[in-house]
Amino acid sequence: MTQFCFSVQRSVDMVFSLISFFILISVSPSNGYDPLDPHGNITIKWDLLQSNPDTSDVRVSIFNFQLYRHIERPGWQLGWEWQGDEAIMSMLGAEATEQGNCSRFKGGENLPHCCEKKPMIIDLLPEASFNMKTSNCCKGGVLSSMVQDPSNYAAIFVMKIGAVNSSDQFKMPGNFSFGVSGYTCGQPVRVPPSRYSSDSGRRWTQAVGTWNITCMYSQFMASSSPKCCVSLSAFYNTTIVPCPKCSCSCHASKCVMFGETPPVLQEMRDSNQQIPTLIRCSSHMCPIRIHWHIKQSYKQYWRVKVTLNNRNILKNYSQWNLEAVHPNFKNLTQVFSFNYEPLNPYGHINDSGMFWGIRYYNDMLLQEGENGYVQTEMLMRKGENFPNFRQGWGFPTRVLFNGDECVMPLPDQYPTLPNTGGNGLIISLSLLVLSLLVLTIVCF
């Protein structure tokens, strides 16, 4: 009976995790909360290092505290609004996009770096000259995610701030923006001052004041339409379930038919313009398609093949990543040719994971027409109560590409095992939940 109740408890756990997942999914678009990365955020730390009579030294650090979302080229653009007539006298490790009107600073031989009321700061490129750099800067605005490359998730720049009216005290600016679509930033919050070690950790110094600004991502705010979709197939059924029609869009205006070369392509390359989004035409119109194939079933293991297709004609994805939720991930035994890291936001559930490419091998998902795909196979161990692929069990419940949710086919279209009707699905599911409830009462 104990053994029996234990497995009942486990099934109850699974049903609950499924239910909570659906509840989380239904709230996620409105507030940007991501159930796979519930604490994910970008934190901007503003350290007032020194307040001199006429200038202040400030060090700004940007941390990408997100497990899988990274910041790609063209990169971050940090903006804020000064409260007084402050100006950035000089800056290292980044630069302001506009110098602005500095005519109020008369007499000095060096004009300030930026006199805008709302400065916009961008990262320097890696090839910037040595005397403009700081440590941890100059990556062209790119920030990697914490899991994928923990050594490159931060950016730091320093600046000297002055004002015409030097008698004014330093006032923390407000209204921060991050310049990447989908992110919104809160107001600065004063936190305990940062401490810096010197003399090999024997002495500590601290900032005069430290503020944190938190920026959060919401897929809903980034784009009203999805960016990827999922198609499914299995060895036990010849049907390939395609991506749902119009998953990402229905309009054929910005797509290129197969075999056709877009006329703008050559001009774009010649004139060095901003490259437009052009995808290959399809019924789903998604730039990314992910195919999940249940390839084989062995006695103790089963094998899945996952393929990511880039349907963009002019876009490569560097540092791409894929997140998936599947109840059998806790028994994942081997992943071939991708990196894998379990994501366990709720500790014990262990049903979600993140995949990404191996550096210099397949970490770049090339554009269509240039080997525009990457793929992996994985082995998962079957347990005693392995449900034998019933009711699409072998397929993931959720898939994300670069942290954005992909459109899945409806469960009643999943490839079915021979001799099992799909019609009884809902009835058998509700029967399952009912019997679990009854058993729970018996067991506890």
Ligand SMILES: *[C@@H]1O[C@H](CO)[C@@H](O)[C@H](O)[C@H]1NC(C)=O
């Ligand atoms: C931002 O992320 C960090 C690191 O995960 C976490 O400690 C912090 O609480 C998060 N901040 C917010 C406001 O969620």
Ligand SMILES: *[C@@H]1O[C@H](CO)[C@@H](O)[C@H](O)[C@H]1NC(C)=O
């Ligand atoms: C620049 O600012 C000064 C005052 O600070 C103002 O008189 C002048 O008109 C401004 N110039 C432009 C081009 O806006």
Ligand SMILES: *[C@@H]1O[C@H](CO)[C@@H](O)[C@H](O)[C@H]1NC(C)=O
């Ligand atoms: C400088 O600040 C003082 C006191 O805050 C104020 O009275 C004065 O008008 C300011 N001068 C300018 C040029 O803004």
Ligand SMILES: *[C@@H]1O[C@H](CO)[C@@H](O)[C@H](O)[C@H]1NC(C)=O
């Ligand atoms: C932020 O913007 C709002 C509205 O644009 C403005 O009222 C407020 O003064 C600004 N706050 C700061 C600190 O600049």
Ligand SMILES: *[C@@H]1O[C@H](CO)[C@@H](O)[C@H](O)[C@H]1NC(C)=O
């Ligand atoms: C402020 O940000 C820093 C660095 O991101 C972090 O270590 C610190 O815990 C944050 N403080 C608060 C109170 O969120």
Ligand SMILES: *[C@@H]1O[C@H](CO)[C@@H](O)[C@H](O)[C@H]1NC(C)=O
């Ligand atoms: C994508 O990468 C391929 C191979 O490195 C290159 O030929 C192509 O120009 C790149 N495309 C873009 C848009 O940068």
Ligand SMILES: *[C@@H]1O[C@H](CO)[C@@H](O)[C@H](O)[C@H]1NC(C)=O
């Ligand atoms: C399950 O989670 C634990 C820790 O949370 C991790 O060490 C382990 O590798 C995970 N197992 C699998 C197969 O993902």
Ligand SMILES: *[C@@H]1O[C@H](CO)[C@@H](O)[C@H](O)[C@H]1NC(C)=O
């Ligand atoms: C995972 O493996 C464990 C131990 O091998 C087994 O008891 C469990 O049933 C397996 N889970 C699934 C979903 O197959």
Ligand SMILES: *[C@@H]1O[C@H](CO)[C@@H](O)[C@H](O)[C@H]1NC(C)=O
């Ligand atoms: C394969 O799956 C499809 C889609 O669910 C289903 O309509 C079909 O009957 C299945 N074929 C077999 C041989 O079971």
